[in-house]
Amino acid sequence: MSITFRIATTADDQRGPIATINARQLAAFRAFLREESLRTGTVLLDPDAAEDAFLSYHFEARVCPIALAAVTRIFDYQTNVISVVEEAQFRCRRVRVYRVEEGGTINMRVALTSDQGVELDLTPANAYALLEGLGLRPDSVGEIPIDAMRARLANPAVRRRAEEHGVTHYFERLDQLLATADAYDTSRLEWA
Template identity: 30%
Template structure:
């Protein structure tokens, strides 16, 4: 492998991270984290972040802590694939393939882009045939990606305590619908409008969300707080077809 090869550069960076403490760095791409609802505060916030971080392509740690992210998840449906081990070269190939397709990683808190070992990708836009060609001798890796695409989910790379460099698995995140980023205060108001208790459980089944959105006074509550655009977005989420999965709206 040539010294200036991107994969070699990435591998060196990851190896360095494994023996040094990494600082808190950049997180989730702004364009993927914000819903573009015409005329809403969300779209203005999205444009502002996009302009400020066009080159970096992600929200900073401080910015992320100021927001709550709503996303669809499923933690109950039984998966058929098992977590597949990845060595450093396989992980580098996966990253470069997705990056060349214009897909950015959704990093866990505390991870730094370029050396991250805990992150997710929404790989649904890349043909499964491309991955089958890339990992022709690794059916377990292809099986994980195939199931994630069948379910409309993201794929998750995770650093484990095992001998494997990292593992690849199907994420609980159903990536059919984009995430919604709101301020923490707005998130609290959303829960109040839905009459959902602020308990330790940070999710609501989509069936229950549909029912609460359909209640007579719910829309007027959102309007009272100038959050009508969030009601519209949540209504679209509630109508998301997740097949035979057991979806919930979660906030983090």
């Protein structure tokens, strides 16, 4: 088990667009992502292990570095796929592909993961130490407004406490994560 620190917005609290795709489209999408990864030297598919060589029904993909038309062409420009990819690109997020076992459908939606995957995934012990170092209650689930977190990171007393807890090495990753929140007024740092 781990605790992930990520940026959330009010859009994450709403349902958002979902697209249903078929197995042929899924295979073509994975092949396209692998080709683009090789061409650009950028990892676009996560996870992409050897055992996933044919099909995987549970993965996230970076779509922000790719033109909307190039991605949606694979899906015959389906409007629901366009909605998902466009929303992911607008929000600088990945898309998530998953299979719904009850109906056997394959769905695509906007992921909670940022496009560049700067989320901070820690063991519970390290997460609690970081929260204590930041002067926050060490709970496995919580949230704080972005401005309040930035103020904590800039506070010399908090920095000293973080040094005492041995967690200052996480501050650079937290800064990178908080930088992804600049585009949204409703952003908050949450962990779970």
